[in-house]
Amino acid sequence: MSQAGLVVRAWANRGIAQLDQGPLVPFHFPRRLIRPLPGDRIMLDAQDSLIEVLPRKNEFGRGDARGRFRAVAANLDRAVIVIAPEPAPSPDLIHRYLAGAAIHGIEALVVVNKADLALPETGPFADLKDLDALGYRIVHTRCKPAADLAELPDLLGTGASLLTGQSGVGKTSLLNALIPDLDERTGALSQVTGKGTHTTTTATVYPVSENAVIIDTPGVWEYSLWAMPPAELQRGFPEFAPHAARCRFRDCRHDSEPGCAVRVAAENGEIPASRHAAWLRLLAEQRRLQR
Numbered sequence: 001m002s003q004a005g006l007v008v009r010a011w012a013n014r015g016i017a018q019l020d021q022g023p024l025v026p027f028h029f030p031r032r033l034i035r036p037l038p039g040d041r042i043m044l045d046a047q048d049s050l051i052e053v054l055p056r057k058n059e060f061g062r063g064d065a066r067g068r069f070r071a072v073a074a075n076l077d078r079a080v081i082v083i084a085p086e087p088a089p090s091p092d093l094i095h096r097y098l099a100g101a102a103i104h105g106i107e108a109l110v111v112v113n114k115a116d117l118a119l120p121e122t123g124p125f126a127d128l129k130d131l132d133a134l135g136y137r138i139v140h141t142r143c144k145p146a147a148d149l150a151e152l153p154d155l156l157g158t159g160a161s162l163l164t165g166q167s168g169v170g171k172t173s174l175l176n177a178l179i180p181d182l183d184e185r186t187g188a189l190s191q192v193t194g195k196g197t198h199t200t201t202t203a204t205v206y207p208v209s210e211n212a213v214i215i216d217t218p219g220v221w222e223y224s225l226w227a228m229p230p231a232e233l234q235r236g237f238p239e240f241a242p243h244a245a246r247c248r249f250r251d252c253r254h255d256s257e258p259g260c261a262v263r264v265a266a267e268n269g270e271i272p273a274s275r276h277a278a279w280l281r282l283l284a285e286q287r288r289l290q291r
């Protein structure tokens, strides 16, 4: 008899699944053949061995050191990109994350955590108003001294939400604020590493309610994209599409080509100049990744 479940965590050749009818169970899988991700729907046999990973609706991931796509989690309804004044994001971190989500058809929202600290007006923080104008949801939160999550609980009230961002921006703090009794609920799962810090080491699914989960992920120092053709990267800048249709060349890179409608739109302010500039930087970055 087989049993259906949700992958809560998977590493090396082992995982933990939440059975639809029953408890959390450990399971094994042959890593050579199959790599389940947190958020995957799976079938286990009566001995809790993995039989099948059901088809994914999407995957969120990042580029590895060799420019290959590495999936982090599956079946997401949204990616929550967490930034903070400290540690400050690099200029393109948010643009890369937004592109990484959009390319895989995953809605993204930006959480600016540590609202108790002054928000710098420079660097990537200056781009937030442009992102807001494009329709991206920007939510300001804090977990200290007293938590203030603004509209975040409502926004994450259904479906699967992935918390992603640099190490130390407060993803796990937000998780704890969103699920106040998390420790009691997940005592067996909680991990503490040395030095009194609680750096997250493995992406893990946490239940919020009957119909909502949050996936906490280990922070990265820098989020990288993977090597991809320019047409794929452009899916990460969906606001370009109506203009790109009017570029003279079908394979226009929206750089210095004659008749580029995207560049004209950026010059006219129809699309934010900051997004066009980010596009050119990510395109240049791609040339390095392709090597």
Ligand SMILES: Nc1nc2c(ncn2[C@@H]2O[C@H](COP(=O)(O)OP(=O)(O)OP(=O)(O)O)[C@@H](O)[C@H]2O)c(=O)[nH]1
Binding pocket: 113, 114, 115, 116, 117, 141, 142, 143, 144, 145, 165, 166, 167, 168, 169, 170, 171, 172, 173, 174, 198, 199, 200, 201, 217, 218, 219, 220
């Ligand atoms: N000042 C301030 N500090 C915060 C806030 N939220 C979290 N922190 C602190 O930031 C540090 C890192 O928080 P974590 O929640 O562990 O960060 P994380 O993003 O989960 O980090 P990784 O697991 O390494 O990716 C901790 O010392 C938190 O107490 C906040 O709103 N304001």
Ligand SMILES: [Mg+2]
Binding pocket: 171, 172, 173, 198, 199, 200, 216, 217, 218, 219
């Ligand atoms: Mg964490």
Ligand SMILES: [Zn+2]
Binding pocket: 244, 247, 248, 252, 253, 254, 255, 257, 259, 260, 261, 262, 263
């Ligand atoms: Zn163009």
